[in-house]
Amino acid sequence: MVPLWFYLIVAAALFCIGTFGVLARRNGVAVLMSVELMLNAVNINLVAFWRYLTPEKINGMAFAAFIFVVAAAEAAVGLAIIISVYRNRRSVIPEEADTLRG
Amino acid sequence: MEITIVTVAFIVFALISLGGAIGVVTCHNLFRGTIWLMVSLFGAAGFFVLLSAPFLAAVQVLVYIGAIAILFTFAVMLTRSISNLKTRFTRLNINIAAAIALFVLLVVGVIGPVFILNPDLQQPVSSVTRTTIDLGEAFARGNSFALPFELASLLLTAAMIGAIVIARESDDEV
Amino acid sequence: MDCTGLCETLFRGGLDQGIAQFISLLAGVLLVSGVPLVTVIFLIWVERKIAARIQDRLGPNRVGPFGLLQTFADLIKLLIKEDITPTAADRLLYNAAPLVAFASVVLIWGVIPYTPYHFGADLEIGVLYMVAVASLGTLAIMTAGWASNNKYALLGAFRVVALLVSYEIPMVFALLVPVMLAGSMSLLEIVHAQGGMWFGIMAPISAVLFFISAQAETGRAPFDLIEAESELVAGFNIEYSGMKFGMFFAAEFLHVFTNAILLVVFFFGGWYGPLWQEPLIAFMWLGLKASVLYFISLWIRNTVPRLRIDQVMWFNWFRLVPLSIANVLVIATVVKIMQLLNLAPRNLIGASFGEVLPLTLVLLLANIAMGLIIVGQLRTAGQTARVAAENRASVRAAIGD
Numbered sequence: 001m002v003p004l005w006f007y008l009i010v011a012a013a014l015f016c017i018g019t020f021g022v023l024a025r026r027n028g029v030a031v032l033m034s035v036e037l038m039l040n041a042v043n044i045n046l047v048a049f050w051r052y053l054t055p056e057k058i059n060g061m062a063f064a065a066f067i068f069v070v071a072a073a074e075a076a077v078g079l080a081i082i083i084s085v086y087r088n089r090r091s092v093i094p095e096e097a098d099t100l101r102g
Numbered sequence: 103m104e105i106t107i108v109t110v111a112f113i114v115f116a117l118i119s120l121g122g123a124i125g126v127v128t129c130h131n132l133f134r135g136t137i138w139l140m141v142s143l144f145g146a147a148g149f150f151v152l153l154s155a156p157f158l159a160a161v162q163v164l165v166y167i168g169a170i171a172i173l174f175t176f177a178v179m180l181t182r183s184i185s186n187l188k189t190r191f192t193r194l195n196i197n198i199a200a201a202i203a204l205f206v207l208l209v210v211g212v213i214g215p216v217f218i219l220n221p222d223l224q225q226p227v228s229s230v231t232r233t234t235i236d237l238g239e240a241f242a243r244g245n246s247f248a249l250p251f252e253l254a255s256l257l258l259t260a261a262m263i264g265a266i267v268i269a270r271e272s273d274d275e276v
Numbered sequence: 277m278d279c280t281g282l283c284e285t286l287f288r289g290g291l292d293q294g295i296a297q298f299i300s301l302l303a304g305v306l307l308v309s310g311v312p313l314v315t316v317i318f319l320i321w322v323e324r325k326i327a328a329r330i331q332d333r334l335g336p337n338r339v340g341p342f343g344l345l346q347t348f349a350d351l352i353k354l355l356i357k358e359d360i361t362p363t364a365a366d367r368l369l370y371n372a373a374p375l376v377a378f379a380s381v382v383l384i385w386g387v388i389p390y391t392p393y394h395f396g397a398d399l400e401i402g403v404l405y406m407v408a409v410a411s412l413g414t415l416a417i418m419t420a421g422w423a424s425n426n427k428y429a430l431l432g433a434f435r436v437v438a439l440l441v442s443y444e445i446p447m448v449f450a451l452l453v454p455v456m457l458a459g460s461m462s463l464l465e466i467v468h469a470q471g472g473m474w475f476g477i478m479a480p481i482s483a484v485l486f487f488i489s490a491q492a493e494t495g496r497a498p499f500d501l502i503e504a505e506s507e508l509v510a511g512f513n514i515e516y517s518g519m520k521f522g523m524f525f526a527a528e529f530l531h532v533f534t535n536a537i538l539l540v541v542f543f544f545g546g547w548y549g550p551l552w553q554e555p556l557i558a559f560m561w562l563g564l565k566a567s568v569l570y571f572i573s574l575w576i577r578n579t580v581p582r583l584r585i586d587q588v589m590w591f592n593w594f595r596l597v598p599l600s601i602a603n604v605l606v607i608a609t610v611v612k613i614m615q616l617l618n619l620a621p622r623n624l625i626g627a628s629f630g631e632v633l634p635l636t637l638v639l640l641l642a643n644i645a646m647g648l649i650i651v652g653q654l655r656t657a658g659q660t661a662r663v664a665a666e667n668r669a670s671v672r673a674a675i676g677d
Binding site: 001002003004005006007008009010012013014015016017018019020021023024025026027028029030032033034036037040043044047048050051052053054055056057058061062064065066068069070071072073074075076077079080081082083084086087092095 | 108109112116119120123124126127129132135136139142143146149150152153154155157158161162165166169170173174177178180181189190191192193194197198200201202204205208209213217218223224225226227228229230231232236237240241246247250254257258260261262264265266268269271
C-alpha cells in the first residue's frame with residue numbers, strides 16, 4: 001500500500017486548486033464547480049484517514065456518504081440561484097451582483 | 103518503497119484528478135470545464151477503489167458524475183453569458199500566490215511534521231475493513247447513524263423543493 | 277490474488293509475477309468483453325428480421341442465407357463512408373462521445389454471471405456498479421448533442437437526458453426488490469438466491485417496472501422520442517455519419533439485449549433450469565430466457581406508437597415513481613412480517629423450493645392486490661377521460677361546430 005501522506009498531498013493539492021478556482025474565476029458556475037472540487041478533496045482525505053487509521057469502524061465511510069448528500073443538495077440549490085439571478089440580471093458574474101452594496 | 107501495481111494505479115489516478123482539476127479552473131469553454139470536472143471526479147472514484155471503499159466509488163460515479171455534473175452542464179447551457187470570452191480570472195497573480203501559499207502551508211505545517219516524519223502513521227493499521235453490509239446496518243440502527251440519515255433525507259427533500267421553487271419561471275401562477 | 281492457470285504458466289516460463297498476472301487478467305477481460313461484441317453482430321440481424329416480419333415484409337434476405345451476413349455488409353458500408361466532422365464542432369468531444377456510449381454498455385457485461393463458475397467479476401456492489409455505468413451513457417449522449425454544434429442535436433440531447441435521468445429512479449427502486457430479497461448487491465448471489473423460486477414470481481410488479489424503465493432507458497418504443505427518426509431529424513446523432521453512427525447504433529441494440537439479460541439475472545432465475553449444473557446448459561438457459569424477453573421487447577417496439585415527451589414525463593413522475601416506492605414498501609413489510617413469523621427463511625441463498633413457498637404465495641397475493649388497485653385506478657381514470665371527451669364532443673355539437 002501507498003504511504004498515507006501520498007493521499008494527503010493529493011487531497012491538499014486538489015483543495016488548493018479548488019480554492020484558486022473559487023477566488024479567481026469570474027463565472028458563477030465555474031466557482032460552483034471549484035467548490036465541488038474542494039468537497040471532493042475533503043472526501044478523499046476522509047476516506048484515506050478512515051482506511052489507514054480506523055478501518056474497523058464505520059464512521060469514516062458514513063461521514064463520506066453524508067458529504068455526498070450535502071454536496072448534492074448544495075450544488076442543486078446553488079445552481080438554481082445562479083439560474084434565477086441570470087434570468088433577472090442576464091449575468092452570472094459574482095462581482096456584478098452588488099445591488100445591496102453601499 | 104517498491105513500485106507495485108497499486109503505486110502505478112495511484113499515480114495514474116492522481117494525474118487524472120489533478121489534471122481534471124486544473125482543467126476545470128483554467129478552461130475558456132465552460133462545457134469543456136464540466137467534462138474536466140467529470141474526469142477529475144472519476145479520478146477520485148479510482149482513489150476510493152484503492153482505499154477499499156467500493157460503495158463510495160460507485161456512489162461517486164452515480165451521484166457526482168451521473169447527476170451533479172449533468173446538472174452543471176444544464177446550468178452552463180442555460181446561462182450562456184454574452185461576455186464569456188473576456189477575462190477568465192480576477193486578480194490572477196495574487197490568487198495563484200494565495201493558493202500556492204495555502205498548499206505549502208498545509209504540506210509543511212500539517213502533513214509534513216505529523217505524517218511524513220512519523221513512521222507509525224505510514225501504513226494501514228489493519229487489513230480488516232467494514233463492508234457495505236456494515237454501512238447499511240449503521241444507517242439503520244438507532245444507536246448508530248439512523249438520525250443523521252433521516253436528517254440527510256430531509257435536507258435533500260428541502261433542497262429539491264427549494265431548487266424547483268427558486269428556478270421556476272416567475273410568470274405562471276402558483 | 278493467487279496465480280493459477282495461465283498466470284502460473286507464464287510465471288513458470290520466466291516472466292515477472294506482476295506482469296504474468298496482468299497478462300492473464302487482460303486475457304480474461306478480452307474473453308469476457310468478446311461475448312457482447314459477438315452478440316451484437318447477431319443481434320442486428322435478429323432485430324431487422326423480426327421487425328420486418330411483424331411489419332409483414334421479408335427483411336434482409338439477399339446477403340448470405342436468410343440474410344445472415346447482412347451485419348457484415350452494414351459494417352463494410354459504414355466503414356467506407358466518408359468521415360465528416362462539422363467545422364465548428366468540438367472535435368475531441370465529438371469523436372469521444374460514441375466511444376463512451378458504447379463502452380458504458382459493454383462495461384455492464386463485466387458483472388453478469390453466465391454460469392455459476394464463469395463471470396467477469398463478482399463485485400460486492402454489482403447492482404450499484406451497473407446503475408453507475410449505465411448513467412455514463414447519459415453523459416455520452418449529452419456530449420454528442422453539444423459537440424455537434426447543431427440546434428436540433430442539442431434539443432434532442434436535452435430531451436434525451438431529461439428522459440434518461442428521470443427513468444433511472446423507478447429502475448433503481450425496482451432493482452431494490454431483488455437486492456432486498458437476496459440480501460446482497462452482488463449479481464452472483466442474486467442469481468444463487470433464486471434457486472428456490474424465481475424473483476419474478478415473488479415480485480412480478482417489480483419485474484414489470486424494471487422492464488418498463490429499462491425500455492425507456494434505452495430509448496425503445498414507446499419511448500423512442502430520443503431518435504424519433506420521423507420527427508426530430510434523428511435527434512442527437514444528426515451530425516454523425518459512418519462508423520461513429522455505427523457505434524451509437526450498435527450500442528443501442530446491445531443495450532436492449534443487455535436489459536433483457538439483466539431482467540433474467542434479476543427476476544427470472546439467471547441460469548437456473550433443468551440440468552443447470554452443467555455450465556454449458558446453464559449458459560444455454562440464460563441465453564434462451566434472455567432471447568424470449570428480447571423478443572418481447574422487440575414485439576412491443578414494433579407495435580406501439582410513440583409517446584410525447586410531456587406524456588412520458590407525466591407517466592414517470594405521477595405513475596411510475598409512486599408505484600415503485602409503494603412496491604418497495606409493501607414487499608419490505610411483507611418479507612419482514614413473514615420472517616418474524618418464522619414462515620420465511622432468513623437467507624434465501626440455498627433455500628429450497630418448499631422453504632420459500634409460503635413467502636412466495638404471500639408475496640404473490642400482495643402483488644395481485646397491488647395490481648388490482650392499479651387496474652381499478654386505470655379503469656376509473658379511463659372512464660373519467662371518456663366522459664370528459666364525450667362532454668366536449670356534445671358541447672361542440674350543441675354549439676353547431
